[in-house]
Amino acid sequence: MDAAYSLTDNTLHCHGAWTRDAGNSLAKQLERLKSNAPEHLLIDGSDVTIMDTVGAWLLQKTIAMLEAQGSTVEMSGFSFEAEHLLTIVTEQPGAETPIPPTPHLSGFAFVGKLTIGALHQAQNMLRFFGEVFIxxxxxxxxxxxxxxxxxxxxxxxxxxxxxxxxxxxxxxxxxxxxxxxxxxxxxxxxxxxxxxxxxxxxxxxxxxxxxxxxxxxxxxxxxxxxxxxxxxxxxxxxxxxxxxxxxxxxxxxxxxxxxxxxxxxxxxxxxxxxxxxxxxxxxxxxxxxxxxxxxxxxxxxxxxxxxxxxxxxxxxxxxxxxxxxxxxxxxxxxxxxxxxxxxxxxxxxxxxxxxxxxxxxxxxxxxx
Known part of the structure:
Protein backbone atom coordinates (compact mmCIF):
# COMPACT_ATOMS: atom_id res chain seq x y z
CA MET A 1 0.00 0.00 0.00
CA ASP A 2 1.35 3.45 -0.93
CA ALA A 3 2.25 5.86 1.80
CA ALA A 4 -0.45 8.42 2.54
CA TYR A 5 -2.24 10.20 5.35
CA SER A 6 -5.71 11.47 6.09
CA LEU A 7 -6.69 14.27 8.43
CA THR A 8 -9.89 13.67 10.41
CA ASP A 9 -10.79 16.31 12.98
CA ASN A 10 -7.62 16.60 15.08
CA THR A 11 -6.14 13.22 14.12
CA LEU A 12 -3.62 12.58 11.34
CA HIS A 13 -3.96 8.96 10.22
CA CYS A 14 -0.80 7.57 8.54
CA HIS A 15 -1.19 4.66 6.11
CA GLY A 16 1.03 2.34 4.05
CA ALA A 17 4.78 2.10 3.63
CA TRP A 18 6.63 5.23 4.70
CA THR A 19 9.87 4.47 2.89
CA ARG A 20 12.37 6.10 0.57
CA ASP A 21 10.37 5.08 -2.51
CA ALA A 22 7.45 7.23 -1.37
CA GLY A 23 9.62 10.08 -0.15
CA ASN A 24 8.78 12.61 -2.86
CA SER A 25 5.01 12.10 -2.72
CA LEU A 26 5.02 12.16 1.10
CA ALA A 27 6.98 15.39 1.16
CA LYS A 28 4.44 17.07 -1.15
CA GLN A 29 1.47 15.78 0.86
CA LEU A 30 2.92 16.83 4.20
CA GLU A 31 3.56 20.34 2.89
CA ARG A 32 -0.23 20.86 2.81
CA LEU A 33 -0.39 20.61 6.59
CA LYS A 34 1.23 24.03 6.91
CA SER A 35 -2.00 25.80 6.04
CA ASN A 36 -4.65 23.63 7.75
CA ALA A 37 -2.97 22.11 10.79
CA PRO A 38 -5.08 22.20 14.00
CA GLU A 39 -3.73 23.54 17.29
CA HIS A 40 -3.81 20.08 18.88
CA LEU A 41 -2.85 17.21 16.58
CA LEU A 42 -2.71 13.47 17.26
CA ILE A 43 -0.67 11.43 14.76
CA ASP A 44 -1.91 7.84 14.54
CA GLY A 45 0.57 5.35 13.08
CA SER A 46 -1.35 2.14 13.63
CA ASP A 47 -1.88 1.67 9.87
CA VAL A 48 1.79 2.18 8.91
CA THR A 49 3.02 -1.13 7.48
CA ILE A 50 6.72 -0.25 7.32
CA MET A 51 8.89 2.78 7.97
CA ASP A 52 12.53 3.49 7.17
CA THR A 53 14.76 6.41 8.10
CA VAL A 54 13.51 8.52 5.18
CA GLY A 55 9.89 8.19 6.26
CA ALA A 56 10.80 8.79 9.89
CA TRP A 57 12.80 11.88 8.97
CA LEU A 58 9.94 13.32 6.87
CA LEU A 59 7.46 12.76 9.70
CA GLN A 60 9.80 14.25 12.28
CA LYS A 61 10.47 17.24 10.02
CA THR A 62 6.71 17.79 9.71
CA ILE A 63 6.29 17.59 13.50
CA ALA A 64 9.06 20.16 14.00
CA MET A 65 7.40 22.44 11.43
CA LEU A 66 4.00 22.21 13.16
CA GLU A 67 5.47 22.82 16.60
CA ALA A 68 7.28 25.86 15.23
CA GLN A 69 3.84 27.18 14.12
CA GLY A 70 2.49 26.72 17.66
CA SER A 71 0.70 23.38 17.30
CA THR A 72 0.84 20.67 19.97
CA VAL A 73 1.66 17.26 18.50
CA GLU A 74 1.24 13.81 20.04
CA MET A 75 1.91 10.38 18.53
CA SER A 76 0.33 7.00 19.13
CA GLY A 77 -0.09 3.60 17.52
CA PHE A 78 3.41 3.36 16.01
CA SER A 79 5.28 0.09 16.18
CA PHE A 80 8.38 -0.29 18.33
CA GLU A 81 10.65 -0.19 15.27
CA ALA A 82 9.02 2.99 13.97
CA GLU A 83 9.30 4.67 17.38
CA HIS A 84 12.97 3.71 17.51
CA LEU A 85 13.62 5.25 14.09
CA LEU A 86 11.77 8.41 15.09
CA THR A 87 13.92 8.64 18.21
CA ILE A 88 17.11 8.25 16.18
CA VAL A 89 16.26 10.95 13.64
CA THR A 90 15.11 13.25 16.46
CA GLU A 91 18.39 13.11 18.37
CA GLN A 92 20.60 16.13 17.84
CA PRO A 93 24.34 15.63 17.55
CA GLY A 94 26.14 16.68 20.67
CA ALA A 95 28.19 19.80 20.64
CA GLU A 96 31.79 19.15 19.79
CA THR A 97 34.22 19.60 22.62
CA PRO A 98 36.31 22.62 21.75
CA ILE A 99 39.99 21.89 21.29
CA PRO A 100 41.99 24.00 23.70
CA PRO A 101 44.52 26.23 22.00
CA THR A 102 48.11 25.09 22.12
CA PRO A 103 49.85 27.10 24.82
CA HIS A 104 52.60 29.35 23.57
CA LEU A 105 55.97 28.34 25.01
CA SER A 106 58.79 30.76 25.50
CA GLY A 107 62.22 29.93 24.17
CA PHE A 108 63.47 28.59 27.51
CA ALA A 109 60.32 26.54 28.09
CA PHE A 110 60.54 25.04 24.60
CA VAL A 111 64.18 24.07 25.11
CA GLY A 112 63.37 22.65 28.52
CA LYS A 113 60.50 20.58 27.13
CA LEU A 114 62.75 19.15 24.42
CA THR A 115 65.48 18.42 26.96
CA ILE A 116 63.13 16.61 29.33
CA GLY A 117 61.72 14.56 26.45
CA ALA A 118 65.22 13.65 25.29
CA LEU A 119 66.23 12.63 28.82
CA HIS A 120 63.14 10.43 29.19
CA GLN A 121 63.86 8.76 25.85
CA ALA A 122 67.52 8.28 26.79
CA GLN A 123 66.44 6.68 30.07
CA ASN A 124 64.08 4.28 28.30
CA MET A 125 66.74 3.51 25.71
CA LEU A 126 69.35 2.69 28.36
CA ARG A 127 66.85 0.44 30.13
CA PHE A 128 66.17 -1.34 26.85
CA PHE A 129 69.90 -1.74 26.15
CA GLY A 130 70.37 -3.16 29.65
CA GLU A 131 67.65 -5.77 29.16
CA VAL A 132 69.09 -6.80 25.80
CA PHE A 133 72.62 -7.00 27.25
CA ILE A 134 71.44 -9.27 30.07
Missing part, protein backbone atom coordinates in the same frame (compact mmCIF):
# COMPACT_ATOMS: atom_id res chain seq x y z
CA UNK A 135 69.89 -11.72 27.61
CA UNK A 136 73.03 -11.38 25.47
CA UNK A 137 75.09 -12.67 28.42
CA UNK A 138 72.54 -15.45 28.97
CA UNK A 139 72.96 -16.55 25.35
CA UNK A 140 76.74 -16.53 25.66
CA UNK A 141 76.48 -18.65 28.80
CA UNK A 142 73.94 -21.07 27.34
CA UNK A 143 74.15 -21.22 23.50
CA UNK A 144 71.36 -23.81 23.46
CA UNK A 145 68.88 -20.96 23.95
CA UNK A 146 69.88 -19.49 20.58
CA UNK A 147 67.24 -19.96 17.88
CA UNK A 148 69.63 -20.92 15.10
CA UNK A 149 67.08 -21.15 12.31
CA UNK A 150 65.80 -17.63 12.95
CA UNK A 151 69.38 -16.38 13.29
CA UNK A 152 70.46 -17.81 9.93
CA UNK A 153 67.33 -16.44 8.24
CA UNK A 154 68.11 -12.97 9.59
CA UNK A 155 71.73 -13.21 8.46
CA UNK A 156 70.47 -13.98 4.97
CA UNK A 157 68.09 -10.99 4.87
CA UNK A 158 70.39 -8.48 6.59
CA UNK A 159 73.67 -9.65 5.08
CA UNK A 160 73.46 -11.75 1.94
CA UNK A 161 70.59 -9.82 0.35
CA UNK A 162 72.32 -6.50 1.07
CA UNK A 163 75.50 -7.41 -0.83
CA UNK A 164 74.43 -5.98 -4.23
CA UNK A 165 73.53 -2.50 -2.99
CA UNK A 166 76.54 -2.29 -0.65
CA UNK A 167 78.97 -3.45 -3.33
CA UNK A 168 77.51 -1.15 -6.01
CA UNK A 169 77.55 1.99 -3.88
CA UNK A 170 81.03 1.25 -2.54
CA UNK A 171 82.30 0.67 -6.08
CA UNK A 172 80.89 4.03 -7.16
CA UNK A 173 82.33 5.77 -4.11
CA UNK A 174 85.72 4.30 -4.95
CA UNK A 175 85.44 5.68 -8.48
CA UNK A 176 84.48 9.14 -7.20
CA UNK A 177 87.27 9.23 -4.61
CA UNK A 178 89.88 8.12 -7.13
CA UNK A 179 88.74 10.73 -9.62
CA UNK A 180 88.65 13.60 -7.11
CA UNK A 181 91.94 12.79 -5.41
CA UNK A 182 93.74 11.71 -8.56
CA UNK A 183 92.91 14.95 -10.36
CA UNK A 184 94.62 16.98 -7.63
CA UNK A 185 97.60 14.64 -7.25
CA UNK A 186 98.20 14.66 -10.99
CA UNK A 187 98.94 18.39 -10.85
CA UNK A 188 101.95 17.60 -8.65
CA UNK A 189 103.05 14.50 -10.52
CA UNK A 190 102.16 12.29 -7.56
CA UNK A 191 99.66 10.00 -9.26
CA UNK A 192 100.93 6.87 -7.53
CA UNK A 193 100.09 8.27 -4.09
CA UNK A 194 96.46 7.98 -5.08
CA UNK A 195 96.77 4.36 -3.98
CA UNK A 196 97.78 5.44 -0.46
CA UNK A 197 94.95 7.93 -0.08
CA UNK A 198 92.34 5.64 -1.57
CA UNK A 199 93.32 2.70 0.61
CA UNK A 200 93.41 4.83 3.75
CA UNK A 201 90.06 6.48 3.00
CA UNK A 202 88.20 3.30 2.06
CA UNK A 203 89.57 0.92 4.69
CA UNK A 204 89.60 3.31 7.61
CA UNK A 205 86.54 5.50 7.04
CA UNK A 206 84.38 5.19 3.95
CA UNK A 207 84.03 1.40 3.90
CA UNK A 208 82.74 0.94 7.48
CA UNK A 209 80.83 4.23 7.57
CA UNK A 210 79.10 3.86 4.20
CA UNK A 211 78.14 0.26 4.94
CA UNK A 212 76.71 1.21 8.33
CA UNK A 213 74.63 4.04 6.82
CA UNK A 214 73.26 1.75 4.10
CA UNK A 215 72.39 -0.96 6.61
CA UNK A 216 70.78 1.60 8.94
CA UNK A 217 68.48 2.74 6.14
CA UNK A 218 67.79 -0.76 4.88
CA UNK A 219 67.84 -3.09 7.88
CA UNK A 220 67.29 -0.74 10.82
CA UNK A 221 64.10 0.60 9.29
CA UNK A 222 62.94 -2.95 8.53
CA UNK A 223 63.47 -3.94 12.18
CA UNK A 224 61.38 -0.99 13.36
CA UNK A 225 58.58 -1.59 10.87
CA UNK A 226 58.43 -5.31 11.63
CA UNK A 227 58.32 -4.93 15.42
CA UNK A 228 55.94 -1.98 15.16
CA UNK A 229 53.52 -4.02 13.05
CA UNK A 230 53.78 -6.91 15.49
CA UNK A 231 52.94 -4.55 18.32
CA UNK A 232 49.94 -3.20 16.39
CA UNK A 233 48.71 -6.77 15.87
CA UNK A 234 49.26 -7.48 19.60
CA UNK A 235 51.73 -10.25 18.82
CA UNK A 236 54.20 -8.80 21.33
CA UNK A 237 51.49 -8.86 24.01
CA UNK A 238 50.74 -12.47 23.11
CA UNK A 239 54.38 -13.43 23.72
CA UNK A 240 54.37 -11.75 27.10
CA UNK A 241 51.07 -13.44 27.98
CA UNK A 242 52.69 -16.82 27.29
CA UNK A 243 55.53 -15.92 29.64
CA UNK A 244 58.10 -15.45 26.86
CA UNK A 245 60.55 -12.56 26.66
CA UNK A 246 60.09 -10.39 23.60
CA UNK A 247 63.64 -9.11 24.08
CA UNK A 248 65.12 -12.59 23.83
CA UNK A 249 62.90 -13.89 21.04
CA UNK A 250 62.53 -10.80 18.84
CA UNK A 251 65.52 -8.56 19.58
CA UNK A 252 68.54 -10.76 20.30
CA UNK A 253 68.47 -12.70 17.00
CA UNK A 254 68.43 -9.39 15.13
CA UNK A 255 71.37 -8.05 17.14
CA UNK A 256 73.40 -11.25 16.65
CA UNK A 257 72.60 -11.38 12.94
CA UNK A 258 73.79 -7.81 12.40
CA UNK A 259 76.91 -8.39 14.49
CA UNK A 260 77.81 -11.15 12.04
CA UNK A 261 76.56 -9.56 8.82
CA UNK A 262 77.87 -5.99 9.12
CA UNK A 263 81.60 -6.89 9.36
CA UNK A 264 81.23 -9.19 6.35
CA UNK A 265 79.45 -6.47 4.39
CA UNK A 266 82.21 -4.05 5.35
CA UNK A 267 84.83 -6.41 3.90
CA UNK A 268 82.84 -6.54 0.64
CA UNK A 269 82.47 -2.74 0.66
CA UNK A 270 86.23 -2.32 1.11
CA UNK A 271 86.98 -4.67 -1.78
CA UNK A 272 84.40 -3.02 -4.06
CA UNK A 273 85.61 0.48 -3.21
CA UNK A 274 89.25 -0.40 -3.86
CA UNK A 275 88.22 -2.10 -7.12
CA UNK A 276 86.36 1.02 -8.25
CA UNK A 277 89.33 3.22 -7.43
CA UNK A 278 91.71 0.84 -9.16
CA UNK A 279 89.58 0.88 -12.31
CA UNK A 280 89.45 4.69 -12.36
CA UNK A 281 93.21 4.87 -11.75
CA UNK A 282 93.80 2.63 -14.76
CA UNK A 283 91.45 4.56 -17.06
CA UNK A 284 92.34 8.16 -16.19
CA UNK A 285 95.84 8.05 -14.73
CA UNK A 286 97.40 5.02 -16.40
CA UNK A 287 98.22 3.17 -13.18
CA UNK A 288 98.21 -0.52 -14.07
CA UNK A 289 96.45 -3.09 -11.93
CA UNK A 290 99.72 -4.81 -10.97
CA UNK A 291 101.36 -1.50 -10.03
CA UNK A 292 98.28 -0.48 -8.07
CA UNK A 293 98.14 -3.73 -6.07
CA UNK A 294 101.91 -3.78 -5.52
CA UNK A 295 101.95 -0.23 -4.14
CA UNK A 296 98.78 -0.91 -2.15
CA UNK A 297 100.43 -3.89 -0.45
CA UNK A 298 103.51 -1.84 0.45
CA UNK A 299 101.79 1.34 1.64
CA UNK A 300 98.68 0.11 3.46
CA UNK A 301 99.33 -1.51 6.83
CA UNK A 302 97.20 -4.19 8.41
CA UNK A 303 96.41 -1.78 11.25
CA UNK A 304 94.61 0.50 8.78
CA UNK A 305 92.24 -2.32 7.89
CA UNK A 306 91.77 -3.37 11.52
CA UNK A 307 90.98 0.18 12.62
CA UNK A 308 88.02 0.21 10.25
CA UNK A 309 86.86 -3.28 11.18
CA UNK A 310 86.92 -2.53 14.93
CA UNK A 311 84.14 0.00 14.40
CA UNK A 312 81.72 -2.40 12.74
CA UNK A 313 80.50 -4.30 15.84
CA UNK A 314 79.71 -0.98 17.53
CA UNK A 315 77.87 0.25 14.44
CA UNK A 316 75.94 -3.04 14.31
CA UNK A 317 74.88 -2.71 17.95
CA UNK A 318 73.71 0.85 17.36
CA UNK A 319 71.66 -0.03 14.28
CA UNK A 320 70.03 -3.16 15.72
CA UNK A 321 69.33 -1.67 19.15
CA UNK A 322 67.88 1.60 17.86
CA UNK A 323 65.80 -0.19 15.24
CA UNK A 324 64.30 -2.60 17.76
CA UNK A 325 63.85 0.06 20.45
CA UNK A 326 61.88 2.33 18.12
CA UNK A 327 59.80 -0.64 17.02
CA UNK A 328 58.67 -1.21 20.61
CA UNK A 329 57.79 2.50 20.97
CA UNK A 330 55.08 2.27 18.28
CA UNK A 331 51.60 3.23 19.47
CA UNK A 332 48.26 1.83 18.30
CA UNK A 333 48.04 3.50 14.89
CA UNK A 334 49.67 3.06 11.50
CA UNK A 335 51.02 6.61 11.46
CA UNK A 336 53.12 5.78 14.50
CA UNK A 337 54.86 2.99 12.56
CA UNK A 338 56.01 5.40 9.86
CA UNK A 339 57.03 8.06 12.36
CA UNK A 340 59.15 5.70 14.47
CA UNK A 341 60.67 4.09 11.36
CA UNK A 342 61.89 7.51 10.26
CA UNK A 343 63.15 8.26 13.77
CA UNK A 344 64.99 4.94 13.82
CA UNK A 345 66.96 5.72 10.66
CA UNK A 346 67.77 9.30 11.72
CA UNK A 347 68.91 8.30 15.21
CA UNK A 348 70.97 5.38 13.91
CA UNK A 349 72.83 7.49 11.34
CA UNK A 350 73.39 10.25 13.90
CA UNK A 351 74.81 7.87 16.51
CA UNK A 352 76.93 6.10 13.89
CA UNK A 353 78.58 9.39 12.95
CA UNK A 354 79.05 10.30 16.62
CA UNK A 355 80.62 6.90 17.29
CA UNK A 356 82.86 7.25 14.25
CA UNK A 357 84.05 10.65 15.47
CA UNK A 358 84.72 9.19 18.92
CA UNK A 359 86.75 6.37 17.36
CA UNK A 360 88.76 8.89 15.35
CA UNK A 361 89.65 10.84 18.49
CA UNK A 362 90.46 7.64 20.39
CA UNK A 363 92.71 6.26 17.66
CA UNK A 364 94.41 9.64 17.32
CA UNK A 365 95.20 9.67 21.03
CA UNK A 366 96.45 6.09 20.81
CA UNK A 367 98.61 7.00 17.84
CA UNK A 368 97.03 4.38 15.58
Missing amino acids: YFLVWLKDPRRIRWRALFALIQTTGYQAIPIVALLSFLIGIVLAYQMGTELKNYGADIFLVDLLGLAMLREFGPLLTAVIVAGRTGSAYTAQLGTMKLNQEVDALQTMGLSSREILVLPKVFALLIALPLLTVIANIAGIAGGMLMSKILFGIGFEDFLSHFQKSIKLSTYLVGMVKTPVFAMIIASIGCFQGFQVKNDAESVGRHTTTSVVQSIFLIIVADAAFSILFSVMGV
